[in-house]
Amino acid sequence: MxxxxxxxxxxxxxxxxxxxxxxxxxxxxxxxxxxxxxxxxxxxxxxxxxxxxxxxxxxxKVSSVETGATDDSWLYCLKKGQARTSKLPHFDWTGTLRPNPISSKRTVPAHVDQPDWAIDGIPKVEPNSDLQHVVEIKTPEQIERMRETCRIAREVLDAAALIIRPGITTDEIDRVVHEATVAAGGYPSPLNYHFFPKSCCTSVNEVICHGIPDARKLEDGDIVNVDVTVCYKGVHGDLNETYFVGNVDEASRKLVQCTYECLEKAISLVKPGVRYREIGEVISRHASMSGLSVVKSYCGHGIGELFHCAPNIPHYARNKAVGVMKAGQTFTIEPMINAGVWRDRMWPDGWTVVTADGKRSAQFEHTLLVTETGVEVLTARLPTSPNVFPWLNL
Incomplete structure (x- = not known):
C-alpha cells in the first residue's frame, strides 16, 4: 500500500x-x-x-441489498448473483473452503451474438420450449454448428488449464475463459444465466459444481474443476475437467482419476437403442468399487440451441430416466463423484453446491453426439490439449 x-x-x-x-x-x-x-x-x-x-x-462499497449502490466490485455474492454484500455471509460451512469477494461482471463486445439472458439474466425461450419434454434430433446443419462450437469450448478450457497453479485466483481463470471465448467470437453461456455472475464455474475441493470464480488464490494441494460453456452460431458446447493444483495427496488423485474413468465408461455405452438410465448404472458401479459416491441432485442434459433441455441424464444407479438414445441426439454426461457421502448443501450465494460432509468432489463432462453406429465426443481432447492427467500417459 x-x-x-x-x-x-x-x-x-x-x-x-x-x-x-x-x-x-x-x-x-x-x-x-x-x-x-x-x-x-x-x-x-x-x-x-x-x-x-x-x-x-x-x-x-456496500451491497445493493443494503443501499442500492451500483458499485459491485469485489463483494460477496448473494441471491443467485442478484445481490452483493461486504460481509462474509453466515453459514454452517461443511468444509474448510470459504467464499471470497467477486469482481464486477465482465463485458461482452456488442458484435458478439448474445443469448436472451445476457442483459436481464432471464432465459425466455428455454423454459417454455417443447424441447424440455421432447428430445431433439439434430439436423446435419445443426450438428456441424455443434462441432464448431464444441471445438471452441475445448480450446477455451485448455487455455484455462494452462494457467492453473498455486497462487492463481479463480477470478483469473474466469478472465482467461472470458477473453478466450470472446476472442473466438463466442459468448460465455453461464454469464448472467439466471443471474450467474461469471463466465465459467470454478469448483474447488469440496465444491461439487457451480462454484463462482472469486478472489481466493489456489493453494498447493487443491483440486479445481473448471466448467466451460460457449455459445457460438446459435448453439452451445459444454465441457469440464478437474485439475490438480501443485502437489495433490493420493486420495484426491484417485478421486479425480476415478471420476474421469466414470465418464469414459459411460461414454462407451452411448449408441442408438441404449436407455438413458443405463448411464447411471455403469457410473455408480465404477465409483462404488473405489469406495466413492455419486451425486444425485444434478445430472447431464440435452444441449444445442438451448443450453439445457431434454433428456436428463442421471448419473446414479436405479434412476427413473425414461427413453432411449437415437442418432442425431446431443447431450452431456457429467458425473460428480464424492470422496464421502453423496448428499450436498447450497452456499448462501444460491449457486455454490458443496458436499454435506466437507469432503472433496470431482467432475468431468463432455458434450456427445449419438451417431448411427455409436458416439462422437464433440468436446474431445485435442492433440494440443495440455498433458495434465498422468493416467493418459500410461
Whole structure:
C-alpha cells in the first residue's frame, strides 16, 4: 500500500494511537469517507493499521441489498448473483473452503451474438420450449454448428488449464475463459444465466459444481474443476475437467482419476437403442468399487440451441430416466463423484453446491453426439490439449 497524503488537519486524532494526526489515507480521500477515521500521525501508524483499516474501504462499497449502490466490485455474492454484500455471509460451512469477494461482471463486445439472458439474466425461450419434454434430433446443419462450437469450448478450457497453479485466483481463470471465448467470437453461456455472475464455474475441493470464480488464490494441494460453456452460431458446447493444483495427496488423485474413468465408461455405452438410465448404472458401479459416491441432485442434459433441455441424464444407479438414445441426439454426461457421502448443501450465494460432509468432489463432462453406429465426443481432447492427467500417459 502506498503512503498517506498530508491532508488531515491537526484537529484530528490518529485512528491508531490517538496522537494529533497530520496524514490521511489517500484511498479514504478518493472514496470520500469520514476524515476522522482516515487520519494518522505517522507513516508507521498508517502501516501498522493497514490490515484492519482497509476493511473500511470494503465496507464503503456496500451491497445493493443494503443501499442500492451500483458499485459491485469485489463483494460477496448473494441471491443467485442478484445481490452483493461486504460481509462474509453466515453459514454452517461443511468444509474448510470459504467464499471470497467477486469482481464486477465482465463485458461482452456488442458484435458478439448474445443469448436472451445476457442483459436481464432471464432465459425466455428455454423454459417454455417443447424441447424440455421432447428430445431433439439434430439436423446435419445443426450438428456441424455443434462441432464448431464444441471445438471452441475445448480450446477455451485448455487455455484455462494452462494457467492453473498455486497462487492463481479463480477470478483469473474466469478472465482467461472470458477473453478466450470472446476472442473466438463466442459468448460465455453461464454469464448472467439466471443471474450467474461469471463466465465459467470454478469448483474447488469440496465444491461439487457451480462454484463462482472469486478472489481466493489456489493453494498447493487443491483440486479445481473448471466448467466451460460457449455459445457460438446459435448453439452451445459444454465441457469440464478437474485439475490438480501443485502437489495433490493420493486420495484426491484417485478421486479425480476415478471420476474421469466414470465418464469414459459411460461414454462407451452411448449408441442408438441404449436407455438413458443405463448411464447411471455403469457410473455408480465404477465409483462404488473405489469406495466413492455419486451425486444425485444434478445430472447431464440435452444441449444445442438451448443450453439445457431434454433428456436428463442421471448419473446414479436405479434412476427413473425414461427413453432411449437415437442418432442425431446431443447431450452431456457429467458425473460428480464424492470422496464421502453423496448428499450436498447450497452456499448462501444460491449457486455454490458443496458436499454435506466437507469432503472433496470431482467432475468431468463432455458434450456427445449419438451417431448411427455409436458416439462422437464433440468436446474431445485435442492433440494440443495440455498433458495434465498422468493416467493418459500410461
Amino acid at each position: 502506498g503512503g498517506g497524503s498530508e491532508a488531515a488537519e491537526s484537529t484530528f486524532s490518529c485512528a491508531r494511537c490517538g496522537k494529533p494526526a497530520h496524514l490521511q489515507c489517500p484511498k479514504c480521500v478518493e472514496l470520500k469517507l469520514p476524515r476522522e477515521d482516515a487520519a494518522f500521525c505517522s507513516q508507521d501508524c498508517f502501516k501498522e493499521s493497514w490490515s484492519s483499516h482497509k476493511a473500511v474501504h470494503l465496507k464503503s
